[in-house]
Each structure stands twice: as structure tokens, then as C-alpha cells.
Amino acid sequence: MSFLDRLARCRSKDMSAYRPFIVAGGSLGWVKNDFAAALRDFPDVFTVTDAAVSLSDRLQDFQDRTAAVDGAVRRLRERGLVRHWFEEKFPVKRAHGAVPLFDMERGAISFFGLPAFGVHLNGYVGHGNKMGAEMKLWVAERSHEKPVEPGKYDQIVAGGQPANLTVMENLIKECGEEASIDPALASQAVPVGAITYTMEMPEGLRRDVLYNFDLALAPDFNPVNTDGEVHAFHLWPLDKVSAIVHDTDDFKFNCSLVAIDFLIRHGAIAPEHPEYIDCIKGLRT
Amino acid sequence: MSFLDRLARCRSKDMSAYRPFIVAGGSLGWVKNDFAAALRDFPDVFTVTDAAVSLSDRLQDFQDRTAAVDGAVRRLRERGLVRHWFEEKFPVKRAHGAVPLFDMERGAISFFGLPAFGVHLNGYVGHGNKMGAEMKLWVAERSHEKPVEPGKYDQIVAGGQPANLTVMENLIKECGEEASIDPALASQAVPVGAITYTMEMPEGLRRDVLYNFDLALAPDFNPVNTDGEVHAFHLWPLDKVSAIVHDTDDFKFNCSLVAIDFLIRHGAIAPEHPEYIDCIKGLRT
Numbered sequence: 026m027s028f029l030d031r032l033a034r035c036r037s038k039d040m041s042a043y044r045p046f047i048v049a050g051g052s053l054g055w056v057k058n059d060f061a062a063a064l065r066d067f068p069d070v071f072t073v074t075d076a077a078v079s080l081s082d083r084l085q086d087f088q089d090r091t092a093a094v095d096g097a098v099r100r101l102r103e104r105g106l107v108r109h110w111f112e113e114k115f116p117v118k119r120a121h122g123a124v125p126l127f128d129m130e131r132g133a134i135s136f137f138g139l140p141a142f143g144v145h146l147n148g149y150v151g152h153g154n155k156m157g158a159e160m161k162l163w164v165a166e167r168s169h170e171k172p173v174e175p176g177k178y179d180q181i182v183a184g185g186q187p188a189n190l191t192v193m194e195n196l197i198k199e200c201g202e203e204a205s206i207d208p209a210l211a212s213q214a215v216p217v218g219a220i221t222y223t224m225e226m227p228e229g230l231r232r233d234v235l236y237n238f239d240l241a242l243a244p245d246f247n248p249v250n251t252d253g254e255v256h257a258f259h260l261w262p263l264d265k266v267s268a269i270v271h272d273t274d275d276f277k278f279n280c281s282l283v284a285i286d287f288l289i290r291h292g293a294i295a296p297e298h299p300e301y302i303d304c305i306k307g308l309r310t
Numbered sequence: 311m312s313f314l315d316r317l318a319r320c321r322s323k324d325m326s327a328y329r330p331f332i333v334a335g336g337s338l339g340w341v342k343n344d345f346a347a348a349l350r351d352f353p354d355v356f357t358v359t360d361a362a363v364s365l366s367d368r369l370q371d372f373q374d375r376t377a378a379v380d381g382a383v384r385r386l387r388e389r390g391l392v393r394h395w396f397e398e399k400f401p402v403k404r405a406h407g408a409v410p411l412f413d414m415e416r417g418a419i420s421f422f423g424l425p426a427f428g429v430h431l432n433g434y435v436g437h438g439n440k441m442g443a444e445m446k447l448w449v450a451e452r453s454h455e456k457p458v459e460p461g462k463y464d465q466i467v468a469g470g471q472p473a474n475l476t477v478m479e480n481l482i483k484e485c486g487e488e489a490s491i492d493p494a495l496a497s498q499a500v501p502v503g504a505i506t507y508t509m510e511m512p513e514g515l516r517r518d519v520l521y522n523f524d525l526a527l528a529p530d531f532n533p534v535n536t537d538g539e540v541h542a543f544h545l546w547p548l549d550k551v552s553a554i555v556h557d558t559d560d561f562k563f564n565c566s567l568v569a570i571d572f573l574i575r576h577g578a579i580a581p582e583h584p585e586y587i588d589c590i591k592g593l594r595t
Contacts, residue, residue, distance in 0.1 A: 122584035192581045215577040219590050236581045290575060292500040296477045296521045299407035305504050309591045 026272050028300050031281040032307040034274070035222035038230065046137050047079040048090075048126050053119055055138030057229045063106055067097040090127035098133040107133050107228075109172065115141055116188040121219075121234055128188045138230035142186035144196045145283045146214060146238045148204070148248070149291075150260065160291060162266050162284075163248060165203070166257045167277065177277040178269065180284075181248055181258065182206065192216075192236050203255060204248035206240070214238040217290065220282050220308045237283055239290075263293040282308055311557050313585050316566040317592040319559070320507035323515065331422050332364040333375075333411050338404055340423030342514045348391055352382040375412035383418040392418050392513075394457065400426055401473040406504075406519055413473045423515035427471035429481045430568045431499060431523045433489070433533070434576075435545065445576060447551050447569075448533060450488070451542045452562065462562040463554065465569075466533055466543065467491065477501075477521050488540060489533035491525070499523040502575065505567050505593045522568055524575075548578035567593055 044061055046054035056064070056078045064071040064078055070093045072079040084090045091114075101107045109132040116125035117139050134141045148163040163181040167174060184199040186192060193212070200211035217239050224231045248258045261269075267288050270281050286308050288294045294301065329346055331339035341349070341363045349356040349363055355378045357364040369375045376399075386392045394417040401410035402424050419426045433448040448466040452459060469484040471477060478497070485496035502524050509516045533543045546554075552573050555566050571593050573579045579586065 121581075121587040216581050217575050217577065219581070219587055221587065221591065234587060290502050292502065296406075296501050296504070302406040302504055302506065302519060306506065306594045309594055 028271055028285050028294070028298075028304050029307065031270060031274070031276070031278070031285060032222075032304065034278050035224045035282060036307075036310070038223060038225045043138065043230065044075070045077045046139070047077050048117070049080070051119060052077075053117065053126070053137075053139060054232075055230050056136070057138075060106075060136050060229060063101065063104075064097070067100075070094060070097045087125065087127055091129070094127060094129055094133075098130055098136075101133075107136065111185075113185070114188045115139075115185065125188065131185055131187075135226050135229045135231045138232060140232045140234060142192075143233060143235045144182075144184055144186060144192060144199060144238065145180045145235050145280070146182035146196060146200065146240055147217075147283070147287045148181035148206075148240050148242050149287075150242050150244050150246075160263050160293075161260050162263060162287065163204075163242065164259045164261055164266065165248075165250075165255045166259065168254050168256050171254065174277040176256065177280070178259075178275050179255075179277050179280045183280065183283075186236070196236075196238060202252040203250060204258070205251060206248065210242075211240070214240040218286065220286055221310065222279065222282060222308075223310075224278070233279060235279065235283060237286060239287070263288060263291065267293050313556055313570050313579070313583075313589050314592065316555060316559070316561075316563070316570060317507075317589065319563050320509045320567060321592075321595070323508060323510045328423065328515065329360070330362045331424070332362050333402070334365070336404060337362075338402065338411070338422075338424060339517075340515050341421070342423075345391070345421050345514060348386065348389075349382070352385075355379060355382045372410065372412055376414075379412060379414055379418075383415055383421075386418075392421065396470075398470070399473045400424075400470065410473065416470055416472075420511050420514045420516045423517060425517045425519060427477075428518060428520045429467075429469055429471060429477060429484060429523065430465045430520050430565070431467035431481060431485065431525055432502075432568070432572045433466035433491075433525050433527050434572075435527050435529050435531075445548050445578070446545050447548060447572065448489075448527065449544045449546055449551065450533075450535075450540045451544065453539050453541050456539065459562040461541065462565070463544075463560050464540075464562050464565045468565065468568075471521070481521075481523055487537040488535060489543070490536060491533065495527075496525070499525040503571065505571055506595065507564065507567065507593075508595075509563070518564060520564065520568060522571060524572070548573060548576065552578050 043055040045052040046056045061078050065073045111131040113131045114128040115131045117129050118125045151160045165179040167179050169176045182199050182203045197208050197211040200206035219236050221234050270284050328340040330337040331341045350358045396416040398416045399413040400416045402412050402414050403410045436445045450464040452464050454461045467484050467488045482493050482496040485491035504521050506519050555569050
């Protein structure tokens with residue numbers, strides 16, 4: 026087992042099973058061939074050819090696109106094709122920083138291979154030099170009832186980025202719900218970068234951009250979960266976190282990448298590590 | 311001007327002017343066509359074809375390769391082809407973490423398009439949250455007599471990675487020479503990652519891996535240069551550093567990348583910045 030094994034889990038993809046998803050003349054995502062066939066039932070919304078799936082050109086603005094796509098994916102949900110439903114809208118945009126072209130139910134995003142955005146918070150105690158010997162990291166053990174990756178380890182706070190909040194507003198909201206970190210403390214979190222990955226899921230391509238934050242917590246701070254998503258919190262030395270990420274897949278697949286980035290930024294994975302450069306490059310592909 | 315302009319300077323290359331440099335059956339670097347022609351004069355050391363330059367198969371071990379290559383590049387120096395000469399050996403290896411196949415004079419490395427390694431230290435004062443408002447960064451103004459990028463801004467400490475030192479030993483040595491940071495303080499530096507870039511130079515491809523370190527310095531610490539490489543040191547707020555990197559090319563080309571990475575890791579470039587993700591990805595290509 027190795028750090029690169031964690032990265033490899035978030036890489037595998039066979040693009041021959043996909044065709045591009047075109048919106049307003051530009052390629053925005055990827056649709057699996059079997060899902061493309063299902064979209065033929067909505068000719069007013071999607072134009073499906075063997076080469077591509079396009080959003081209908083008659084849908085010219087944000088509101089029209091959002092309403093038309095929402096109607097279609099709700100019918101696909103009734104048919105049991107879109108299974109997880111969050112009743113939460115994600116912005117659909119070409120890339121970070123671009124203007125959203127429409128909003129789409131979170132549960133449908135990876136069916137269309139669209140980029141999705143999230144926030145992950147590393148809550149730590151102590152200082153990080155000397156190979157992390159003095160620093161501890163809060164780790165959340167996910168609820169054993171969660172549909173996705175139950176019981177796996179996670180950051181102290183993490184969540185998807187909805188359409189109606191800024192990144193920082195969303196982080197502050199998630200901090201309250203997931204760990205009872207009050208807004209004054211949460212707003213001290215430092216944005217420290219991002220990781221990106223593309224991962225093949227049963228329904229399509231998951232293309233994630235995770236904005237990462239670090240937050241220094243007092244030694245006597247105790248996170249309390251309020252939304253039922255966390256079974257327990259653990260405060261572990263960085264060398265223990267590093268060993269778990271390296272030797273097991275006990276971390277949720279994408280949370281292990283956020284942890285590797287944290288361990289590198291705080292010196293707990295040192296330049297001498299043979300996977301150092303490959304990890305650093307592999308966290309942003 | 312933009313952060314991505316800084317990255318673009320370290321990207322441009324036209325590979326049609328190069329052929330691979332093969333050692334022990336594997337491609338290790340790139341040689342420009344006109345330099346390949348000059349290497350034909352050393353048939354005992356290099357086998358030159360239209361497709362590739364290979365190190366002679368009769369050179370089987372580290373010592374033989376190092377001695378034979380050294381003899382050839384010293385003659386190329388006498389001919390005025392290799393201009394900068396450091397009398398300092400760099401390890402030649404396939405990648406980070408690999409066993410060196412031989413050592414080569416630093417001044418010849420980019421003629422062969424070989425990966426080179428360096429250390430860069432961000433010396434900072436204060437804390438880095440709240441968009442960097444409370445943090446300052448030491449910036450070195452390079453000697454106006456340096457042959458490369460005189461008078462440009464640089465990290466407080468930076469240097470190439472020679473063959474005979476570990477990364478940390480080298481950082482501690484450079485800390486003493488460039489800024490009079492004593493070994494006890496220098497050893498508190500935290501390794502925080504690396505940036506990589508490939509840049510076309512007149513002589514060939516510069517393919518660098520820079521190991522980055524952060525070091526918290528006391529408000530009353532004053533760096534003192536001892537090797538004549540620094541004209542002056544400046545202690546500037548992060549927003550000033552950010553503006554200089556963004557609006558000018560006053561930083562040495564590769565030091566601007568190290569500064570962008572620092573600004574991102576300490577929240578002085580925020581997720582809302584339209585170039586955020588492209589910068590993060592572009593620093594490791």
C-alpha cells in the first residue's frame with residue numbers, strides 16, 4: 026500500500042464509454058453512452074447524437090436551462106435512474122471562476138460528468154514543524170448509516186458547494202452543522218489551495234474540485250456533530266494519520282487526498298519520500 | 311498582467327528542436343539539435359543519431375559515466391559552448407527518489423535537458439490567516455552583479471541541490487551562506503511541498519523541481535548575507551508581495567512561482583480568484 030494507491034483510486038477512467046456534453050457551443054461534461062440513450066426521451070431538452078449530447082439550443086438563458094434540465098432529471102429520478110437525490114442545486118460552469126450556465130440537482134451532476142466543487146477543512150491542534158511531531162489532526166468518523174462510504178474517515182468538516190453560497194459562506198455553514206464550530210472561529214480558517222480529481226462512478230464521471238482550508242483549534246476544543254453525519258471525532262498525531270492513509274483505505278477516497286495534501290504542507294511527508302513529487306503532481310490532475 | 315503570466319514564462323517550449331538523451335536504456339533528458347552535433351566529437355562518450363543522443367553503453371557504472379561526461383563537458387567549456395561553470399556537481403537521475411546514474415557539472419545540466427533539483431525557503435513573520443493581512447514575507451533583492459537575473463526579487467534563501475548533501479543539509483548550508491540563519495533555526499524549517507516546471511533556455515531545457523520550505527522568523531530577526539549574492543532584504547506584507555508578483559516581472563522567473571505557491575497556501579490568494587485552480591495546477595506540470 027502507498028500514498029499513490031490512494032491517488033490511483035481517484036484516477037481510473039475509460040473514456041471510450043463517454044460522449045461529450047455540449048452547452049452553448051462548448052464541451053462542459055461527459056455522458057455515459059447508456060445514460061445518453063435515456064436522454065433521447067427528452068428531445069426538447071437534449072439533442073443526442075452518436076458523437077455528443079447537447080443541451081437544446083432553444084434554451085438560451087440561465088433560468089430556461091435550469092428549469093428544463095430540472096424537469097428532465099426529476100423524471101429520470103421517478104424512473105429510478107437518478108438514485109441519490111439531495112434537493113440541492115449545484116452550479117454548472119465550465120471551470121472554476123466561470124459564470125454558471127445553469128443550476129442542476131447535485132444528484133445528477135456526475136451523470137453529466139460536470140465539474141463539482143466542495144469545501145474540506147483540516148482542523149488541527151499544535152504546530153506543524155519537525156515532521157509534524159507536535160501537531161494533531163481532527164478526523165471525523167462518518168456515520169455508519171451514511172449511504173456513501175459509511176464509517177470511513179473524513180475531514181472534521183466537508184461538504185459540497187451549492188449554487189447560492191460563496192465558498193467561505195458555505196464553509197462557515199458546514200462548520201456549524203458538522204462540528205459546532207461557531208462562525209467567528211470558522212471565519213479564521215485559512216484557504217490553503219485545492220485538489221482536483223476525476224473518478225469513474227457507476228453513473229458517470231465524478232470531476233471534483235475541493236477547496237481546502239486549515240483551521241488552528243485550541244487544545245480544549247471539542248467538535249460536536251449536529252446533523253447526524255458523524256459517528257465520532259478523533260484527535261490523532263500526524264504520524265498516525267499518515268500511517269492510516271498510507272497503509273489502509275479507511276479514509277473516504279477523496280478525503281485521503283485532502284489528508285495527503287495536509288501532511289505534505291505540514292512536513293509530515295518529507296521530500297525524501299520516494300512518492301513526494303508524484304503525490305504533489307497527482308493531487309491536481 | 312496576471313499570476314498565470316508568471317507561470318507561462320516557465321512553460322514555453324518547442325520540442326521539435328530536441329532529441330531524447332538516453333542513459334542505460336531509458337530516456338533521461340533532451341538535447342537540442344545543435345548541441346547534439348557538437349557531441350559527435352566525443353564518440354567514446356556519446357552515440358549521436360538523428361533520433362537520439364545516447365550515453366555510450368561501454369560506460370557501465372556511476373564512476374565511469376561521471377568521469378567520461380566530465381571530460382567531455384570540460385572540453386565543451388574550453389570551446390566556449392558551456393558558458394556558466396559552477397564547479398559543482400548535480401546528481402543525474404530519472405526522477406525524484408531515483409538512484410543517481412552519474413553526477414554532472416551544474417552548468418551543463420540544461421544542455422542535456424536533465425531534471426535538476428533546488429531548495430527555496432519562504433521566511434515569514436506573523437500569522438497567515440485573514441487573507442494574509444497579518445503576515446509579512448522576507449524578500450531578497452539579488453545582487454546587481456549576478457550573471458543571472460541581477461537585481462530581481464528572490465526568496466530569502468534559495469539554492470541548487472548538489473549531489474553530496476541531503477535536501478535538509480543543503481537548506482541549512484544555504485541558510486547560513488545567504489541569510490546568516492543559524493543551523494538550529496534553519497532546522498525548524500518545514501518542508502511544504504514542491505513546484506515543478508520546464509522552461510526553454512538558449513542552451514536547452516531547464517527542468518526544475520524546487521523543494522519549498524516555510525520558516526517562521528521572529529519580528530526582530532534580520533537576515534545578513536555572507537556570500538555576496540544578495541543586495542538587500544525586504545520585509546513586505548503579503549498583499550505587497552502579491553501585487554508585485556501579479557503586476558510585474560520583478561521577481562526572478564522561478565521565484566515568482568514559489569511566491570505564488572506561498573500566497574495560495576497562506577490564504578493571500580483566495581479561492582474566488584479566477585486564476586486559483588489554473589495556478590495550483592500550473593505550479594506542478
